[in-house]
Amino acid sequence: MDVLENLIQTFTAESSRFFSNSTALSIFNETYKAVMVQILEEKKGTGKNPIERVTDFVKESVKEPVSRNEVRAVSSWLLYSGIIGYCDLYNNGDVTDVVSNRRAYFMDNGIANHITGY
Template structure:
């Protein structure tokens, strides 16, 4: 693990150096290190109930650098990281409504090793790191299925106004046109928000993706528990 960690650090250093040729100002490539740290911090804060993560990211960079970087430079660097397949976005659905989506409202890393690398360096404890890496892993599995059996331009998470809670991922199937709630747990716990959304009829089915489970079904097969390593295999056609 230590050797892998060192190799990831070396690769990210190469990426930053190679990117310099595409920027007019060397200061712009210096934003990468700050952005990587900022993205990791926003993912950690999300676990503690933070709000707008994109806005939080800008505040982190501005605060650390006392205005050395302009908003234009930050946006330029973010766009470069996206086009270079380093980071990706998730949209936010309000109350699991597929017609009420706020696009580009959360960052994820497009590699779980890189996610672990930067979240660990931001100072997160082991339990937090496991949770973030697990969620990032599921994000990537859902991203690969966009337009195949999942609606949207990117995976969505959801907020629920009644409970002020949050659902890890909300899926609108384009196979059976049902709503699925996906809750990711590195351990064996369940989520309160996803249960309330299901009870209130906002979602039709629940998938619990857990690190410590052998799987199972409940409520006539509408609530399914699946080992997280099988995330690529879950189906969004139950109501078909």
């Protein structure tokens, strides 16, 4: 767990240099948690996409003003870096009725395990 914590902290510190806003570190930390919360709380039939749910969580958690674009930039970076991924939804198994990027998930179970605290 210490190794995972060090990896996450190093990745976050290195990545925050690419964002001009000083709140990037807070947004990064809260985005990790927000992805986990949306995984655990999503109910069937919710119309929000993962970015909307993550943004709502981050805005409530960070004490400074946070824009949707900042959260989107962090989420895109996490996606590009292979930390999170998105999966699609086939409505009722119909391959012609696809909802893209329906859910976010962690690509590495170790990181997900660390975020939950277990």
